Amino acid sequence: MPRGNKSKSRSRAKRQQARGESQSLQGALPTAKEEGDAPSSPDVIGAESSDAGAEGSDVGAELSVAGVDEKRANACTIAEAIDSARRDPMTRKASKVLHYLLEKYQKDEQPLEADMLKLISRKYKVHFPWILEKATYQLEVVYGLELKADKQNPQSYVLVSKLPILPGANEGGRKELPKTGLILTLLGMIMMKGDRASEEEVWQFLHMQGIYPGRRHLIFGEPRKFITKELVEQNYVEYRQVPGSNPPSYEFLWGSRARNEDTKMKVLDVLTKIRNAMPSYYPQQYEEALSNQAERAARRGEASGYHAARVPSHFHSTSSSHT
CATH class of the missing domain: 1.10.10.1200 (MAGE homology domain, winged helix WH1 motif)
Structure with a gap:
Protein backbone atom coordinates (compact mmCIF):
# COMPACT_ATOMS: atom_id res chain seq x y z
CA MET A 1 0.00 0.00 0.00
CA PRO A 2 1.41 3.45 -0.87
CA ARG A 3 2.69 5.45 2.11
CA GLY A 4 0.00 8.12 1.68
CA ASN A 5 -2.79 5.53 1.82
CA LYS A 6 -1.28 3.94 4.94
CA SER A 7 -1.17 7.33 6.62
CA LYS A 8 -4.82 7.99 5.73
CA SER A 9 -5.82 4.55 7.04
CA ARG A 10 -4.06 5.15 10.34
CA SER A 11 -5.68 8.58 10.70
CA ARG A 12 -9.11 7.13 9.91
CA ALA A 13 -8.64 4.34 12.47
CA LYS A 14 -7.54 6.85 15.10
CA ARG A 15 -10.61 9.03 14.48
CA GLN A 16 -12.89 5.99 14.71
CA GLN A 17 -11.30 4.92 17.99
CA ALA A 18 -11.67 8.43 19.41
CA ARG A 19 -15.32 8.51 18.34
CA GLY A 20 -15.91 5.14 19.98
CA GLU A 21 -14.19 6.24 23.19
CA SER A 22 -16.31 9.38 23.55
CA GLN A 23 -19.44 7.29 22.97
CA SER A 24 -18.35 4.86 25.69
CA LEU A 25 -18.42 7.72 28.18
CA GLN A 26 -22.08 8.43 27.45
CA GLY A 27 -24.30 7.75 30.41
CA ALA A 28 -21.45 8.06 32.88
CA LEU A 29 -22.80 11.25 34.45
CA PRO A 30 -26.06 11.98 36.26
CA THR A 31 -28.75 13.59 34.14
CA ALA A 32 -29.68 17.20 34.71
CA LYS A 33 -32.23 18.19 37.30
CA GLU A 34 -33.89 21.55 37.53
CA GLU A 35 -32.74 23.78 40.37
CA GLY A 36 -34.89 23.23 43.39
CA ASP A 37 -35.42 19.51 42.88
CA ALA A 38 -34.81 17.63 46.08
CA PRO A 39 -31.89 15.21 45.86
CA SER A 40 -33.22 11.68 45.87
CA SER A 41 -31.45 8.39 46.33
CA PRO A 42 -29.20 8.08 43.25
CA ASP A 43 -29.79 5.15 40.95
CA VAL A 44 -26.80 2.91 40.41
CA ILE A 45 -26.92 2.04 36.74
CA GLY A 46 -23.73 1.17 34.93
CA ALA A 47 -22.65 3.18 31.93
CA GLU A 48 -23.24 0.11 29.80
CA SER A 49 -27.01 0.38 30.34
CA SER A 50 -27.24 3.79 28.71
CA ASP A 51 -26.56 3.73 24.97
CA ALA A 52 -27.49 7.36 24.53
CA GLY A 53 -27.33 7.99 20.82
CA ALA A 54 -24.86 5.61 19.19
CA GLU A 55 -23.60 8.22 16.73
CA GLY A 56 -23.58 11.94 17.60
CA SER A 57 -25.38 13.86 14.88
CA ASP A 58 -24.08 17.11 13.40
CA VAL A 59 -24.53 20.28 15.46
CA GLY A 60 -28.00 21.66 14.88
CA ALA A 61 -29.45 18.33 13.78
CA GLU A 62 -31.47 18.14 16.97
CA LEU A 63 -33.54 21.02 15.60
CA SER A 64 -34.56 18.92 12.63
CA VAL A 65 -37.38 16.38 12.54
CA ALA A 66 -34.87 13.55 12.22
CA GLY A 67 -32.96 14.85 15.21
CA VAL A 68 -36.12 15.04 17.31
CA ASP A 69 -37.12 11.50 16.32
CA GLU A 70 -33.65 10.21 17.17
CA LYS A 71 -33.71 11.91 20.57
CA ARG A 72 -37.14 10.44 21.33
CA ALA A 73 -35.95 6.96 20.34
CA ASN A 74 -32.84 7.33 22.48
CA ALA A 75 -34.91 8.60 25.41
CA CYS A 76 -37.16 5.54 25.16
CA THR A 77 -34.16 3.20 25.07
CA ILE A 78 -32.60 4.88 28.10
CA ALA A 79 -35.90 4.92 29.99
CA GLU A 80 -36.41 1.20 29.36
CA ALA A 81 -32.86 0.41 30.53
CA ILE A 82 -33.27 2.53 33.66
CA ASP A 83 -36.67 1.01 34.44
CA SER A 84 -35.27 -2.50 34.03
CA ALA A 85 -32.32 -1.70 36.28
CA ARG A 86 -34.55 -0.17 38.94
CA ARG A 87 -36.61 -3.36 39.10
CA GLU A 176 -21.59 20.18 48.65
CA LEU A 177 -21.46 17.08 46.45
CA PRO A 178 -18.15 17.08 44.53
CA LYS A 179 -17.98 18.02 40.86
CA THR A 180 -14.80 16.10 40.11
CA GLY A 181 -16.62 13.31 38.27
CA LEU A 182 -17.57 15.67 35.44
CA ILE A 183 -14.04 17.10 35.36
CA LEU A 184 -12.44 13.67 34.96
CA THR A 185 -14.96 12.51 32.36
CA LEU A 186 -14.65 15.75 30.37
CA LEU A 187 -10.84 15.51 30.44
CA GLY A 188 -11.14 11.91 29.26
CA MET A 189 -13.35 12.96 26.36
CA ILE A 190 -10.84 15.67 25.36
CA MET A 191 -7.95 13.20 25.59
CA MET A 192 -9.76 10.69 23.37
CA LYS A 193 -10.33 13.43 20.78
CA GLY A 194 -6.59 13.87 20.37
CA ASP A 195 -6.07 16.23 23.34
CA ARG A 196 -8.37 18.89 21.90
CA ALA A 197 -12.12 18.92 21.40
CA SER A 198 -14.26 21.49 19.62
CA GLU A 199 -16.96 23.28 21.58
CA GLU A 200 -19.55 21.53 19.40
CA GLU A 201 -18.12 18.10 20.27
CA VAL A 202 -18.11 18.91 23.99
CA TRP A 203 -21.75 19.99 24.01
CA GLN A 204 -22.79 17.04 21.87
CA PHE A 205 -21.18 14.81 24.49
CA LEU A 206 -22.81 16.66 27.40
CA HIS A 207 -26.21 16.61 25.67
CA MET A 208 -26.00 12.83 25.77
CA GLN A 209 -25.66 13.12 29.55
CA GLY A 210 -28.74 15.36 29.79
CA ILE A 211 -26.56 18.40 30.52
CA TYR A 212 -27.47 21.56 28.59
CA PRO A 213 -26.18 25.16 28.65
CA GLY A 214 -28.59 27.45 30.46
CA ARG A 215 -30.29 24.61 32.37
CA ARG A 216 -29.13 24.47 35.97
CA HIS A 217 -27.85 21.12 37.14
CA LEU A 218 -28.31 19.84 40.69
CA ILE A 219 -24.57 19.21 41.10
CA PHE A 220 -22.77 21.34 38.50
CA GLY A 221 -24.95 24.47 38.53
CA GLU A 222 -25.13 26.29 35.18
CA PRO A 223 -23.03 24.01 32.92
CA ARG A 224 -21.65 26.65 30.53
CA LYS A 225 -20.44 28.83 33.40
CA PHE A 226 -18.98 25.82 35.20
CA ILE A 227 -17.04 24.57 32.16
CA THR A 228 -15.98 27.80 30.44
CA LYS A 229 -15.37 29.89 33.56
CA GLU A 230 -14.91 27.88 36.76
CA LEU A 231 -12.84 25.08 35.23
CA VAL A 232 -10.84 27.62 33.22
CA GLU A 233 -10.15 29.68 36.35
CA GLN A 234 -9.14 26.48 38.16
CA ASN A 235 -6.81 25.73 35.19
CA TYR A 236 -8.33 22.30 34.58
CA VAL A 237 -9.29 23.18 31.00
CA GLU A 238 -8.27 25.78 28.45
CA TYR A 239 -11.05 27.36 26.40
CA ARG A 240 -9.78 29.25 23.38
CA GLN A 241 -10.68 30.41 19.90
CA VAL A 242 -9.46 28.13 17.13
CA PRO A 243 -6.64 30.03 15.38
CA GLY A 244 -7.72 31.42 12.02
CA SER A 245 -11.37 30.44 12.42
CA ASN A 246 -13.82 32.80 10.71
CA PRO A 247 -16.50 32.98 11.94
CA PRO A 248 -14.89 32.34 15.33
CA SER A 249 -15.09 28.80 16.71
CA TYR A 250 -13.79 27.54 20.02
CA GLU A 251 -12.14 24.44 21.43
CA PHE A 252 -11.24 22.86 24.76
CA LEU A 253 -7.80 21.60 25.78
CA TRP A 254 -6.32 20.35 29.03
CA GLY A 255 -5.32 23.21 31.32
CA SER A 256 -1.99 23.59 33.09
CA ARG A 257 -3.32 22.18 36.37
CA ALA A 258 -4.60 19.04 34.68
CA ARG A 259 -1.25 18.56 32.94
CA ASN A 260 0.87 19.21 36.03
CA GLU A 261 -0.99 17.05 38.53
CA ASP A 262 -1.37 13.26 38.41
CA THR A 263 -4.59 13.89 36.48
CA LYS A 264 -3.83 11.75 33.43
CA MET A 265 -3.52 8.59 35.51
CA LYS A 266 -6.75 9.42 37.35
CA VAL A 267 -8.53 10.03 34.04
CA LEU A 268 -7.27 6.68 32.75
CA ASP A 269 -8.50 5.02 35.94
CA VAL A 270 -12.00 6.34 35.20
CA LEU A 271 -11.85 5.44 31.49
CA THR A 272 -10.81 1.87 32.17
CA LYS A 273 -13.47 1.58 34.86
CA ILE A 274 -16.17 2.76 32.43
CA ARG A 275 -14.99 0.47 29.64
CA ASN A 276 -14.13 -2.45 31.95
CA ALA A 277 -10.74 -2.51 30.22
CA MET A 278 -7.09 -2.98 31.12
CA PRO A 279 -4.52 -0.15 30.99
CA SER A 280 -3.08 -1.76 27.84
CA TYR A 281 -6.22 -0.55 26.02
CA TYR A 282 -4.60 2.91 26.13
CA PRO A 283 -0.89 2.08 25.74
CA GLN A 284 0.30 5.51 24.59
CA GLN A 285 -1.66 7.47 27.19
CA TYR A 286 -0.72 5.02 29.94
CA GLU A 287 2.99 5.23 29.14
CA GLU A 288 2.76 9.04 29.13
CA ALA A 289 1.01 8.98 32.52
CA LEU A 290 3.68 6.69 34.00
CA SER A 291 6.42 8.88 32.56
CA ASN A 292 4.83 12.00 34.05
CA GLN A 293 4.57 10.31 37.44
CA ALA A 294 8.20 9.20 37.29
CA GLU A 295 9.37 12.72 36.43
CA ARG A 296 7.46 14.24 39.33
CA ALA A 297 8.68 11.53 41.69
CA ALA A 298 12.27 12.08 40.56
CA ARG A 299 11.95 15.76 41.43
CA ARG A 300 10.82 14.70 44.91
CA GLY A 301 13.58 12.10 45.22
CA GLU A 302 11.11 9.19 45.05
CA ALA A 303 11.70 7.96 41.52
CA SER A 304 12.43 4.34 42.38
CA GLY A 305 8.84 3.57 43.27
CA TYR A 306 7.44 4.82 39.97
CA HIS A 307 9.58 3.04 37.42
CA ALA A 308 7.50 -0.11 37.82
CA ALA A 309 4.09 0.14 36.19
CA ARG A 310 1.39 1.01 38.70
CA VAL A 311 -1.80 -0.85 37.89
CA PRO A 312 -4.77 0.17 40.06
CA SER A 313 -6.34 -2.73 41.93
CA HIS A 314 -9.64 -2.63 40.07
CA PHE A 315 -7.80 -3.31 36.78
CA HIS A 316 -6.79 -6.81 37.89
CA SER A 317 -10.29 -8.11 38.37
CA THR A 318 -13.66 -6.49 38.13
CA SER A 319 -14.92 -8.85 40.81
CA SER A 320 -12.51 -7.78 43.54
CA SER A 321 -14.28 -5.88 46.31
CA HIS A 322 -14.30 -5.28 50.05
CA THR A 323 -15.44 -8.21 52.07
Whole structure:
Protein backbone atom coordinates (compact mmCIF):
# COMPACT_ATOMS: atom_id res chain seq x y z
CA MET A 1 0.00 0.00 0.00
CA PRO A 2 1.41 3.45 -0.87
CA ARG A 3 2.69 5.45 2.11
CA GLY A 4 0.00 8.12 1.68
CA ASN A 5 -2.79 5.53 1.82
CA LYS A 6 -1.28 3.94 4.94
CA SER A 7 -1.17 7.33 6.62
CA LYS A 8 -4.82 7.99 5.73
CA SER A 9 -5.82 4.55 7.04
CA ARG A 10 -4.06 5.15 10.34
CA SER A 11 -5.68 8.58 10.70
CA ARG A 12 -9.11 7.13 9.91
CA ALA A 13 -8.64 4.34 12.47
CA LYS A 14 -7.54 6.85 15.10
CA ARG A 15 -10.61 9.03 14.48
CA GLN A 16 -12.89 5.99 14.71
CA GLN A 17 -11.30 4.92 17.99
CA ALA A 18 -11.67 8.43 19.41
CA ARG A 19 -15.32 8.51 18.34
CA GLY A 20 -15.91 5.14 19.98
CA GLU A 21 -14.19 6.24 23.19
CA SER A 22 -16.31 9.38 23.55
CA GLN A 23 -19.44 7.29 22.97
CA SER A 24 -18.35 4.86 25.69
CA LEU A 25 -18.42 7.72 28.18
CA GLN A 26 -22.08 8.43 27.45
CA GLY A 27 -24.30 7.75 30.41
CA ALA A 28 -21.45 8.06 32.88
CA LEU A 29 -22.80 11.25 34.45
CA PRO A 30 -26.06 11.98 36.26
CA THR A 31 -28.75 13.59 34.14
CA ALA A 32 -29.68 17.20 34.71
CA LYS A 33 -32.23 18.19 37.30
CA GLU A 34 -33.89 21.55 37.53
CA GLU A 35 -32.74 23.78 40.37
CA GLY A 36 -34.89 23.23 43.39
CA ASP A 37 -35.42 19.51 42.88
CA ALA A 38 -34.81 17.63 46.08
CA PRO A 39 -31.89 15.21 45.86
CA SER A 40 -33.22 11.68 45.87
CA SER A 41 -31.45 8.39 46.33
CA PRO A 42 -29.20 8.08 43.25
CA ASP A 43 -29.79 5.15 40.95
CA VAL A 44 -26.80 2.91 40.41
CA ILE A 45 -26.92 2.04 36.74
CA GLY A 46 -23.73 1.17 34.93
CA ALA A 47 -22.65 3.18 31.93
CA GLU A 48 -23.24 0.11 29.80
CA SER A 49 -27.01 0.38 30.34
CA SER A 50 -27.24 3.79 28.71
CA ASP A 51 -26.56 3.73 24.97
CA ALA A 52 -27.49 7.36 24.53
CA GLY A 53 -27.33 7.99 20.82
CA ALA A 54 -24.86 5.61 19.19
CA GLU A 55 -23.60 8.22 16.73
CA GLY A 56 -23.58 11.94 17.60
CA SER A 57 -25.38 13.86 14.88
CA ASP A 58 -24.08 17.11 13.40
CA VAL A 59 -24.53 20.28 15.46
CA GLY A 60 -28.00 21.66 14.88
CA ALA A 61 -29.45 18.33 13.78
CA GLU A 62 -31.47 18.14 16.97
CA LEU A 63 -33.54 21.02 15.60
CA SER A 64 -34.56 18.92 12.63
CA VAL A 65 -37.38 16.38 12.54
CA ALA A 66 -34.87 13.55 12.22
CA GLY A 67 -32.96 14.85 15.21
CA VAL A 68 -36.12 15.04 17.31
CA ASP A 69 -37.12 11.50 16.32
CA GLU A 70 -33.65 10.21 17.17
CA LYS A 71 -33.71 11.91 20.57
CA ARG A 72 -37.14 10.44 21.33
CA ALA A 73 -35.95 6.96 20.34
CA ASN A 74 -32.84 7.33 22.48
CA ALA A 75 -34.91 8.60 25.41
CA CYS A 76 -37.16 5.54 25.16
CA THR A 77 -34.16 3.20 25.07
CA ILE A 78 -32.60 4.88 28.10
CA ALA A 79 -35.90 4.92 29.99
CA GLU A 80 -36.41 1.20 29.36
CA ALA A 81 -32.86 0.41 30.53
CA ILE A 82 -33.27 2.53 33.66
CA ASP A 83 -36.67 1.01 34.44
CA SER A 84 -35.27 -2.50 34.03
CA ALA A 85 -32.32 -1.70 36.28
CA ARG A 86 -34.55 -0.17 38.94
CA ARG A 87 -36.61 -3.36 39.10
CA ASP A 88 -33.46 -5.38 39.83
CA PRO A 89 -33.25 -5.84 43.63
CA MET A 90 -29.45 -5.94 43.60
CA THR A 91 -29.32 -2.59 41.81
CA ARG A 92 -31.77 -1.11 44.29
CA LYS A 93 -29.57 -2.28 47.15
CA ALA A 94 -26.54 -0.70 45.48
CA SER A 95 -28.49 2.56 45.13
CA LYS A 96 -29.18 2.52 48.87
CA VAL A 97 -25.49 2.00 49.60
CA LEU A 98 -24.53 4.82 47.23
CA HIS A 99 -27.02 7.17 48.89
CA TYR A 100 -25.61 6.21 52.29
CA LEU A 101 -22.04 6.92 51.14
CA LEU A 102 -23.00 10.33 49.75
CA GLU A 103 -24.80 11.18 53.00
CA LYS A 104 -21.68 10.29 54.95
CA TYR A 105 -19.55 12.41 52.62
CA GLN A 106 -21.81 15.43 53.03
CA LYS A 107 -21.82 15.04 56.82
CA ASP A 108 -18.05 14.45 56.85
CA GLU A 109 -18.52 11.13 58.64
CA GLN A 110 -16.85 7.77 58.07
CA PRO A 111 -18.95 5.04 56.40
CA LEU A 112 -19.23 1.81 58.38
CA GLU A 113 -19.46 -1.65 56.86
CA ALA A 114 -21.98 -2.67 59.53
CA ASP A 115 -24.31 0.15 58.47
CA MET A 116 -24.14 -0.89 54.82
CA LEU A 117 -24.86 -4.51 55.68
CA LYS A 118 -27.96 -3.40 57.60
CA LEU A 119 -29.11 -1.44 54.55
CA ILE A 120 -29.04 -4.45 52.23
CA SER A 121 -30.55 -6.90 54.77
CA ARG A 122 -29.28 -10.34 55.77
CA LYS A 123 -30.72 -11.96 52.64
CA TYR A 124 -28.27 -10.09 50.39
CA LYS A 125 -25.24 -10.24 52.69
CA VAL A 126 -23.56 -12.84 50.48
CA HIS A 127 -23.84 -10.37 47.57
CA PHE A 128 -22.35 -7.45 49.50
CA PRO A 129 -19.04 -7.41 47.54
CA TRP A 130 -20.93 -7.05 44.23
CA ILE A 131 -23.31 -4.43 45.67
CA LEU A 132 -20.44 -2.40 47.09
CA GLU A 133 -18.53 -2.61 43.81
CA LYS A 134 -21.57 -1.35 41.90
CA ALA A 135 -22.04 1.55 44.31
CA THR A 136 -18.37 2.54 44.32
CA TYR A 137 -18.28 2.43 40.51
CA GLN A 138 -20.94 5.16 40.40
CA LEU A 139 -19.29 6.97 43.30
CA GLU A 140 -16.03 7.23 41.37
CA VAL A 141 -17.31 7.85 37.84
CA VAL A 142 -20.05 10.34 38.72
CA TYR A 143 -18.73 12.05 41.83
CA GLY A 144 -14.97 11.51 41.57
CA LEU A 145 -14.82 9.91 45.02
CA GLU A 146 -12.91 6.80 46.06
CA LEU A 147 -13.90 4.54 48.93
CA LYS A 148 -10.83 3.30 50.80
CA ALA A 149 -10.51 1.02 53.80
CA ASP A 150 -9.47 2.72 57.02
CA LYS A 151 -6.08 1.25 57.91
CA GLN A 152 -6.69 1.82 61.62
CA ASN A 153 -10.19 0.34 61.62
CA PRO A 154 -10.89 -2.44 59.07
CA GLN A 155 -14.66 -2.12 59.61
CA SER A 156 -14.80 1.50 58.49
CA TYR A 157 -13.91 3.43 55.34
CA VAL A 158 -12.79 6.87 54.24
CA LEU A 159 -14.03 8.82 51.22
CA VAL A 160 -11.26 10.50 49.22
CA SER A 161 -11.65 12.83 46.25
CA LYS A 162 -9.66 11.90 43.14
CA LEU A 163 -8.96 15.60 42.56
CA PRO A 164 -8.70 18.59 44.91
CA ILE A 165 -12.23 19.65 45.82
CA LEU A 166 -13.36 22.87 44.15
CA PRO A 167 -14.67 25.56 46.51
CA GLY A 168 -18.37 25.07 47.15
CA ALA A 169 -21.22 25.77 49.50
CA ASN A 170 -21.47 24.22 52.94
CA GLU A 171 -24.99 24.70 54.23
CA GLY A 172 -26.34 23.33 57.48
CA GLY A 173 -23.17 21.37 58.17
CA ARG A 174 -23.49 19.44 54.88
CA LYS A 175 -20.74 19.56 52.28
CA GLU A 176 -21.59 20.18 48.65
CA LEU A 177 -21.46 17.08 46.45
CA PRO A 178 -18.15 17.08 44.53
CA LYS A 179 -17.98 18.02 40.86
CA THR A 180 -14.80 16.10 40.11
CA GLY A 181 -16.62 13.31 38.27
CA LEU A 182 -17.57 15.67 35.44
CA ILE A 183 -14.04 17.10 35.36
CA LEU A 184 -12.44 13.67 34.96
CA THR A 185 -14.96 12.51 32.36
CA LEU A 186 -14.65 15.75 30.37
CA LEU A 187 -10.84 15.51 30.44
CA GLY A 188 -11.14 11.91 29.26
CA MET A 189 -13.35 12.96 26.36
CA ILE A 190 -10.84 15.67 25.36
CA MET A 191 -7.95 13.20 25.59
CA MET A 192 -9.76 10.69 23.37
CA LYS A 193 -10.33 13.43 20.78
CA GLY A 194 -6.59 13.87 20.37
CA ASP A 195 -6.07 16.23 23.34
CA ARG A 196 -8.37 18.89 21.90
CA ALA A 197 -12.12 18.92 21.40
CA SER A 198 -14.26 21.49 19.62
CA GLU A 199 -16.96 23.28 21.58
CA GLU A 200 -19.55 21.53 19.40
CA GLU A 201 -18.12 18.10 20.27
CA VAL A 202 -18.11 18.91 23.99
CA TRP A 203 -21.75 19.99 24.01
CA GLN A 204 -22.79 17.04 21.87
CA PHE A 205 -21.18 14.81 24.49
CA LEU A 206 -22.81 16.66 27.40
CA HIS A 207 -26.21 16.61 25.67
CA MET A 208 -26.00 12.83 25.77
CA GLN A 209 -25.66 13.12 29.55
CA GLY A 210 -28.74 15.36 29.79
CA ILE A 211 -26.56 18.40 30.52
CA TYR A 212 -27.47 21.56 28.59
CA PRO A 213 -26.18 25.16 28.65
CA GLY A 214 -28.59 27.45 30.46
CA ARG A 215 -30.29 24.61 32.37
CA ARG A 216 -29.13 24.47 35.97
CA HIS A 217 -27.85 21.12 37.14
CA LEU A 218 -28.31 19.84 40.69
CA ILE A 219 -24.57 19.21 41.10
CA PHE A 220 -22.77 21.34 38.50
CA GLY A 221 -24.95 24.47 38.53
CA GLU A 222 -25.13 26.29 35.18
CA PRO A 223 -23.03 24.01 32.92
CA ARG A 224 -21.65 26.65 30.53
CA LYS A 225 -20.44 28.83 33.40
CA PHE A 226 -18.98 25.82 35.20
CA ILE A 227 -17.04 24.57 32.16
CA THR A 228 -15.98 27.80 30.44
CA LYS A 229 -15.37 29.89 33.56
CA GLU A 230 -14.91 27.88 36.76
CA LEU A 231 -12.84 25.08 35.23
CA VAL A 232 -10.84 27.62 33.22
CA GLU A 233 -10.15 29.68 36.35
CA GLN A 234 -9.14 26.48 38.16
CA ASN A 235 -6.81 25.73 35.19
CA TYR A 236 -8.33 22.30 34.58
CA VAL A 237 -9.29 23.18 31.00
CA GLU A 238 -8.27 25.78 28.45
CA TYR A 239 -11.05 27.36 26.40
CA ARG A 240 -9.78 29.25 23.38
CA GLN A 241 -10.68 30.41 19.90
CA VAL A 242 -9.46 28.13 17.13
CA PRO A 243 -6.64 30.03 15.38
CA GLY A 244 -7.72 31.42 12.02
CA SER A 245 -11.37 30.44 12.42
CA ASN A 246 -13.82 32.80 10.71
CA PRO A 247 -16.50 32.98 11.94
CA PRO A 248 -14.89 32.34 15.33
CA SER A 249 -15.09 28.80 16.71
CA TYR A 250 -13.79 27.54 20.02
CA GLU A 251 -12.14 24.44 21.43
CA PHE A 252 -11.24 22.86 24.76
CA LEU A 253 -7.80 21.60 25.78
CA TRP A 254 -6.32 20.35 29.03
CA GLY A 255 -5.32 23.21 31.32
CA SER A 256 -1.99 23.59 33.09
CA ARG A 257 -3.32 22.18 36.37
CA ALA A 258 -4.60 19.04 34.68
CA ARG A 259 -1.25 18.56 32.94
CA ASN A 260 0.87 19.21 36.03
CA GLU A 261 -0.99 17.05 38.53
CA ASP A 262 -1.37 13.26 38.41
CA THR A 263 -4.59 13.89 36.48
CA LYS A 264 -3.83 11.75 33.43
CA MET A 265 -3.52 8.59 35.51
CA LYS A 266 -6.75 9.42 37.35
CA VAL A 267 -8.53 10.03 34.04
CA LEU A 268 -7.27 6.68 32.75
CA ASP A 269 -8.50 5.02 35.94
CA VAL A 270 -12.00 6.34 35.20
CA LEU A 271 -11.85 5.44 31.49
CA THR A 272 -10.81 1.87 32.17
CA LYS A 273 -13.47 1.58 34.86
CA ILE A 274 -16.17 2.76 32.43
CA ARG A 275 -14.99 0.47 29.64
CA ASN A 276 -14.13 -2.45 31.95
CA ALA A 277 -10.74 -2.51 30.22
CA MET A 278 -7.09 -2.98 31.12
CA PRO A 279 -4.52 -0.15 30.99
CA SER A 280 -3.08 -1.76 27.84
CA TYR A 281 -6.22 -0.55 26.02
CA TYR A 282 -4.60 2.91 26.13
CA PRO A 283 -0.89 2.08 25.74
CA GLN A 284 0.30 5.51 24.59
CA GLN A 285 -1.66 7.47 27.19
CA TYR A 286 -0.72 5.02 29.94
CA GLU A 287 2.99 5.23 29.14
CA GLU A 288 2.76 9.04 29.13
CA ALA A 289 1.01 8.98 32.52
CA LEU A 290 3.68 6.69 34.00
CA SER A 291 6.42 8.88 32.56
CA ASN A 292 4.83 12.00 34.05
CA GLN A 293 4.57 10.31 37.44
CA ALA A 294 8.20 9.20 37.29
CA GLU A 295 9.37 12.72 36.43
CA ARG A 296 7.46 14.24 39.33
CA ALA A 297 8.68 11.53 41.69
CA ALA A 298 12.27 12.08 40.56
CA ARG A 299 11.95 15.76 41.43
CA ARG A 300 10.82 14.70 44.91
CA GLY A 301 13.58 12.10 45.22
CA GLU A 302 11.11 9.19 45.05
CA ALA A 303 11.70 7.96 41.52
CA SER A 304 12.43 4.34 42.38
CA GLY A 305 8.84 3.57 43.27
CA TYR A 306 7.44 4.82 39.97
CA HIS A 307 9.58 3.04 37.42
CA ALA A 308 7.50 -0.11 37.82
CA ALA A 309 4.09 0.14 36.19
CA ARG A 310 1.39 1.01 38.70
CA VAL A 311 -1.80 -0.85 37.89
CA PRO A 312 -4.77 0.17 40.06
CA SER A 313 -6.34 -2.73 41.93
CA HIS A 314 -9.64 -2.63 40.07
CA PHE A 315 -7.80 -3.31 36.78
CA HIS A 316 -6.79 -6.81 37.89
CA SER A 317 -10.29 -8.11 38.37
CA THR A 318 -13.66 -6.49 38.13
CA SER A 319 -14.92 -8.85 40.81
CA SER A 320 -12.51 -7.78 43.54
CA SER A 321 -14.28 -5.88 46.31
CA HIS A 322 -14.30 -5.28 50.05
CA THR A 323 -15.44 -8.21 52.07
